[in-house]
Amino acid sequence: MAHPSQLGFQDAASPVMEELLHFHDHALMIVFLISTLVLYIIVAMVSTKLSNKYILDSQEIEVIWTVLPAFILILIALPSLRILYLMDEINDPHLTIKAVGHQWYWSYEYTDYEDLGFDSYMMPTQDLAPGQFRLLEADHRMVIPVESPIRVLVSAEDVLHSWAVPSLGVKMDAVPGRLNQTAFITSRPGVFYGQCSEICGANHSFMPIVVEAVPLEYFEKWSSLMLEDA
Numbered sequence: 001m002a003h004p005s006q007l008g009f010q011d012a013a014s015p016v017m018e019e020l021l022h023f024h025d026h027a028l029m030i031v032f033l034i035s036t037l038v039l040y041i042i043v044a045m046v047s048t049k050l051s052n053k054y055i056l057d058s059q060e061i062e063v064i065w066t067v068l069p070a071f072i073l074i075l076i077a078l079p080s081l082r083i084l085y086l087m088d089e090i091n092d093p094h095l096t097i098k099a100v101g102h103q104w105y106w107s108y109e110y111t112d113y114e115d116l117g118f119d120s121y122m123m124p125t126q127d128l129a130p131g132q133f134r135l136l137e138a139d140h141r142m143v144i145p146v147e148s149p150i151r152v153l154v155s156a157e158d159v160l161h162s163w164a165v166p167s168l169g170v171k172m173d174a175v176p177g178r179l180n181q182t183a184f185i186t187s188r189p190g191v192f193y194g195q196c197s198e199i200c201g202a203n204h205s206f207m208p209i210v211v212e213a214v215p216l217e218y219f220e221k222w223s224s225l226m227l228e229d230a
């Protein structure tokens with residue numbers, strides 16, 4: 001959960017998000033180094049009269065300022081590719097959940113169970129209990145067992161939506177007629193908030209995503225209660 005006026009990312013709740021945060025910091029440090037160097041050169045050139053009108057070419061410096069940026073790009077590309085393939089990897093999910101975007105709510109189907117599925121609408125402001133987040137709380141949360149590999153199949157019924165939970169490092173397009181898949185593991189119990197991340201119509205801002213990670217025994221109790229209700 002982000003706090004007011006937060007500048008950086010939310011705390012990671014999954015191993016992939018932790019990798020992404022490290023990569024972000026790594027890339028940002030390189031950006032800072034380059035920006036500082038460029039700023040220094042600009043200031044030096046503007047504020048001094050240093051120039052040499054007799055030098056027409058210099059092979060050595062040209063080799064350096066061609067090879068060095070290429071090397072820096074490799075230092076960014078390799079870890080980026082590593083995370084890209086890590087995120088694509090889905091090993092033996094314990095649970096598969098189908099998340100379908102609608103105008104304007106999400107519906108979830110637990111396809112490992114015979115009849116476990118529900119719609120998840122945003123809680124209207126007047127119905128919020130103290131401590132609940134406005135525009136972010138849902139009437140039915142997507143409950144999952146903590147520290148278990150979860151696969152989410154994402155699709156949409158009407159228009160493009162996007163199923164996204166920043167602290168889990170997940171953002172997957174929900175496309176009508178197409179089934180996308182993504183996976184994550186929650187490294188700690190908690191409630192993780194997200195929002196539809198595709199401009200999908202008038203109430204786009206009012207279809208939050210709430211993932212609640214609980215210990216396995218609580219998840220089993222929850223699923224049997226849901227099955228009884230159905």
Ligand SMILES: [Cu+2]
Nearest residue numbers: 161162196200
């Ligand atoms: Cu949407």
